[in-house]
Amino acid sequence: MNISIKEKILSQLINAKGEPVSGQKLADELNISRTMIWKHLKSIEEDGYVIEAIKKKGYVLQSIPDIVTPEQIIPNLNTKQLGRTIDYYTTCESTQIIAADKAREGAPHGTVVIAEEQTDGRGRLDRSWNSTANKGIWMSVIIRPAISPQFAAQFTLVSAVAITQAIQEVTNLTPEIKWPNDILINGKKVTGILTELQADMDIVHSIIIGIGVNVNQELSAFEESIQKTATSLKIENGEEIDRSLLAAKILYYLEKYGDLYVENGFKPIKILWESHNCTIGKRIRATTLRETLEGVALGITNDGVLEIKLDSGEIRGVYSADIHLLGKN
Amino acid sequence: MNISIKEKILSQLINAKGEPVSGQKLADELNISRTMIWKHLKSIEEDGYVIEAIKKKGYVLQSIPDIVTPEQIIPNLNTKQLGRTIDYYTTCESTQIIAADKAREGAPHGTVVIAEEQTDGRGRLDRSWNSTANKGIWMSVIIRPAISPQFAAQFTLVSAVAITQAIQEVTNLTPEIKWPNDILINGKKVTGILTELQADMDIVHSIIIGIGVNVNQELSAFEESIQKTATSLKIENGEEIDRSLLAAKILYYLEKYGDLYVENGFKPIKILWESHNCTIGKRIRATTLRETLEGVALGITNDGVLEIKLDSGEIRGVYSADIHLLGKN
DSSP states (O other), rough: OOOOOHHHHEEEEETTSOOOBOOOOHHHHTTTTTTHHHHHHHHHHHHOOOOEEEETTTTEEEESSSSOOHHHHHHGGSSSTSSSSEEEEEEBBOOOOOOOHHHHHTOTTTOOEESBBSSSSSSSOOEEEEEETEEEEEEEEEESSSSSSTTTHHHHHHHHHHHHHHHHHHSSSOOEEEETEEEEETEEEEEEEEEEEEEEEEEEEEEEEOOOOEOSGGGGSOGGGTHHHOOHHHHSSSSSHHHHHHHHHHHHHHHHHHHHHHHSSSSHHHHEEEEBBOTTEEEEEHHHHHHSEEEEEEEEESSSEEEEEEETSEEEEEESSEEEEEOOO | OOOOOOHHHHHHHHHHHTSOHHHHHHHHHHTOHHHHHHHHHHHHHHHTTTEEEEOOOOOEEEEEEOOOOHHHHGOOOSSSSSSSSSSEESSOOOHHHHHHHHHHHHHOOEEEEEEOBSSSOGGGGGBOOOOOOTTTEEEEEEEOSOOOOGGTTHHHHEEEEEEHOOOOOOOOSSEEETTTTTTOOOOOOOOOOOOOOOEEESEEEEEEEEEEOOOOOOOOSSOGGGTTTTHHHHHHHHOOOOOHHHHHHHHHHHHHHHHHHHHSSSHHHHHHHHBBBBTTTTEEEEEOOSEEEEEEEEEEEEOOOEEEEEEOOOEEEEEEEEEEEEOOO
């Protein structure tokens, strides 16, 4: 675990839950001077934290800014590798582009790139993705599982399950997954997942999982054209969500289910995915690269492929498509 | 088709097959001065071509160097897109690394990177690949087929079939394919293929096919440790092979079978692959990322997966492995 001294001081302040933390004790424990402690505290204040110094008692954390810095995420993190290196931006074009570059340069498994705002966020098929400043989780996670590239697509379903579970834990909402990886709340889209692959035919070099979660936006943050189909956790839940806590939980479940997948294959993931899905049994329209199919979604195969029963009775497997739910069969 | 004036002049000299080509005619046709023609001829001579000037008749090409420059390959090329842009190096670390960078920077479908020598050529699983100067074809081809990444692995088999066909056409040899893509002549390896993938879960961005063919090496060019398992076309054939002609034929069949695959799926490729293969029906040992399997190779599935019947009777599908042929069952 690679935690800077600044992060360690902040961690202690957060964990003290409003009680004062002695400056001398911090200096002794971290083996640095009182002056250095004071400099780190100033730097923490510059990030937006409010710290009160109480004479002869120590420092009290009065308020936490709504930011997704490593200092905010790491104290919430219960992972071995995911999120242990976090590259934070107040604004960037796209976390996915930065992460893809870092992956090629050899960034370790679990490296996270996160931003308060993306100026050119992208979803599947190069569609633009609204990434309002300070209101969502816009992050990309680099993972390096030792698997064949044929199986990489299944990580899209692993990611969907992980994010669903994290949202359920942090809110009282019950998200549903539309195949392959759209997460819906009350039928509206709250999350986008973009999975990129660098591989040769024998082994995956890296998978870069781009995650966008609409967290604290008001409806007016969305363009009119998507106000009927998009939503945020706050809109559905009625209250603000701690974004850094949610980010930490997503990383936790991504590691947990990613490891489960690599060790035990797709079966346990399939069961989890099915338990959260809102696609199977529904009448759907699937638009693939080549054609549009309409029929009933029968289920997913052991490869994560969606099987559709067409009106002709023919059963077709779909690897990649946009799915439109037409209602129950 | 993007052919420089130098390439056009060289093309005319080659196509004249020993007859003189008039300098004035060249100048008129290409709409440049005699001085410019003369400058281009000097530059062609610097590449190793021997040109004789015959008074009042014109220029005669006396000999062609053994090089794989665009000027040598393109006149032999019968493709629409593959090899129409060739990036040539006398020496480089690895054509695959250059091609991967070019692919990310948006190089078009069909771009080729080729070198006379690689100082750090790589094969599958990051193994080192002997790339003797001026004796082989060391090239990487960028293709951008509109397919799902799940199907990209099949391009490994497309490549094997294309190279086999090209070798058969240029030599009198009968190469055989060991699953997935080792090309053997008389049981010894003559070709390595490395297929890299840049993709998201919906679509392939690029496939970079790294091709190494041992063409004109003597046996002494190979390290002692591989002299029993490696060979060159010249060793098997008894005579030198025109490398630029072979490179052009490989590109021709790669385009032909690549297009066939994208339009008609894997079935026709499977038939071609099977007709050249030396794996099916044999007793083999397959070493995968996780385990070693021994049994009889039953065949390949419609996904290109190798099916092995173990001694227990169990049938296992293998996506990626090193195959050791143990002899006929």
